[in-house]
Amino acid sequence: AESVLINFSGDIEKLSWRQKWAVPHFLWISEYAWWRQEELVANYLSWAAKAGKIAPRRLWGHYLLNMNPSLPVTQKFSFWFNERLEDLTPNVRDFSLRWELFSPERAVEKIAESLVLGNYGLIDEITNLRVEREKFLKSACLLCVFKSAGYRLRDYRGASKIPELIKQILKSGENPVHQIRGHPGLGQSAQKSLVEGLVLWASRQGGVEIKQTLEVLHILIGDPRIFSRNWDGIDTYVRQLVEQWLAKITLDTFFQVMRELHTDRDDMVIERERFWTGYKDKITNAWLVTGVNGRHLAKKMLNTSFGEFAGGAMPDHLGLVLQIKDCVILEMNKNGRTLLWRKNDSHMPTNFFAKEWHLKNLRALCSATREERTDRFHMKHQPAHGWQSKYETEILRRTGVSRSN
Numbered sequence: 001a002e003s004v005l006i007n008f009s010g011d012i013e014k015l016s017w018r019q020k021w022a023v024p025h026f027l028w029i030s031e032y033a034w035w036r037q038e039e040l041v042a043n044y045l046s047w048a049a050k051a052g053k054i055a056p057r058r059l060w061g062h063y064l065l066n067m068n069p070s071l072p073v074t075q076k077f078s079f080w081f082n083e084r085l086e087d088l089t090p091n092v093r094d095f096s097l098r099w100e101l102f103s104p105e106r107a108v109e110k111i112a113e114s115l116v117l118g119n120y121g122l123i124d125e126i127t128n129l130r131v132e133r134e135k136f137l138k139s140a141c142l143l144c145v146f147k148s149a150g151y152r153l154r155d156y157r158g159a160s161k162i163p164e165l166i167k168q169i170l171k172s173g174e175n176p177v178h179q180i181r182g183h184p185g186l187g188q189s190a191q192k193s194l195v196e197g198l199v200l201w202a203s204r205q206g207g208v209e210i211k212q213t214l215e216v217l218h219i220l221i222g223d224p225r226i227f228s229r230n231w232d233g234i235d236t237y238v239r240q241l242v243e244q245w246l247a248k249i250t251l252d253t254f255f256q257v258m259r260e261l262h263t264d265r266d267d268m269v270i271e272r273e274r275f276w277t278g279y280k281d282k283i284t285n286a287w288l289v290t291g292v293n294g295r296h297l298a299k300k301m302l303n304t305s306f307g308e309f310a311g312g313a314m315p316d317h318l319g320l321v322l323q324i325k326d327c328v329i330l331e332m333n334k335n336g337r338t339l340l341w342r343k344n345d346s347h348m349p350t351n352f353f354a355k356e357w358h359l360k361n362l363r364a365l366c367s368a369t370r371e372e373r374t375d376r377f378h379m380k381h382q383p384a385h386g387w388q389s390k391y392e393t394e395i396l397r398r399t400g401v402s403r404s405n
Helices: 002-007 017-025 038-050 054-065 072-082 090-098 104-116 122-127 133-137 140-155 162-169 186-205 208-220 236-260 266-277 292-302 359-365 387-399
Strands: 285-290 307-311 318-324 327-332 338-342 356-358 377-379
Touching: 017 038, 017 054, 038 054, 038 072, 054 072, 054 090, 054 133, 054 140, 072 104, 104 122, 104 140, 104 162, 122 133, 133 140, 140 162, 140 186, 162 186, 162 208, 186 208, 186 236, 208 236, 236 266, 236 285, 236 292, 236 318, 266 387, 285 292, 307 359, 327 387, 338 359, 338 387, 356 359, 377 387
Parallel strands: 285 307, 307 356
Antiparallel strands: 285 318, 318 327, 327 338, 338 377
């Protein structure tokens, strides 16, 4: 059908009866942008009007799946359906009126609002109208709903189960929203709106909502520390919020894994946890680096969001890379030295979230001591019960940041 339209410059009359029914399959989404050709759309709807009652019933599902209010073709179809409500089946007509489908802007807002408020039955209701579930889950309509829901969530202060609902809707995979069929650019704008809305909403809720939102973001767009390009275009403040959430989780995980690994001194773990937790709200980035023995624990707790020592480390070594202002700190378990350097130091790792870390090289580069007052040096957890004040003084001198008690 599309080949015929291409060959005859969009002349609907050159299509056979069967080919005309095929037009809605590509009308909204074709790279030839037929939806821009107002004459073609008008001629098609004129033909459909002559086809009788069968036309509204056959075209309704296509309209629902491609309901993008920003496109004139959607508006033209909505006017056409409004004049033929009685030709729809009772169930479809009732559903359309209840959700105001033929006022597309209002319909998208209404469906988005229902998702935010926890309407789990909407998709089942749609599939009961003989619209395939998989087709709806890959539709432009759903993208528009996600976009609208994101805008609503930005200022929404109530409770919502939308993170759980989105997890049910989206399947795992790289950029699942971008795999949904829709008008060019719609997937990207829908993802941006939904990500920003979810994060801003969760930041006001706190607690379990942040955890749920991070789980959704893992499916929706990925960890910003690993899949940085996916986050291009996302509001900088939103991205920083997510990275701070992940930093706190990484910090907590460091001590969880440290406890799981063999240690001769439990008091050492307690001391270091108490000290670094005091900077919890000041740490902008954190990254776990583990030796062979801690790999399975890190994977269990952080999935793939951690690095591994590639040389110079013992199997049971564990590292925590922290950033406070422009100061980068590598804290080690056991009796390992703490390494410090400036973020913009070209001799040090440029990728804060690298998958491989060469401890031997880092130690060699940070061989100077604190007393030598270089920008790249190491410190030791000595004396046994007094290293904290030494560390705190040095971090304050370099960053102006104080530790909370």
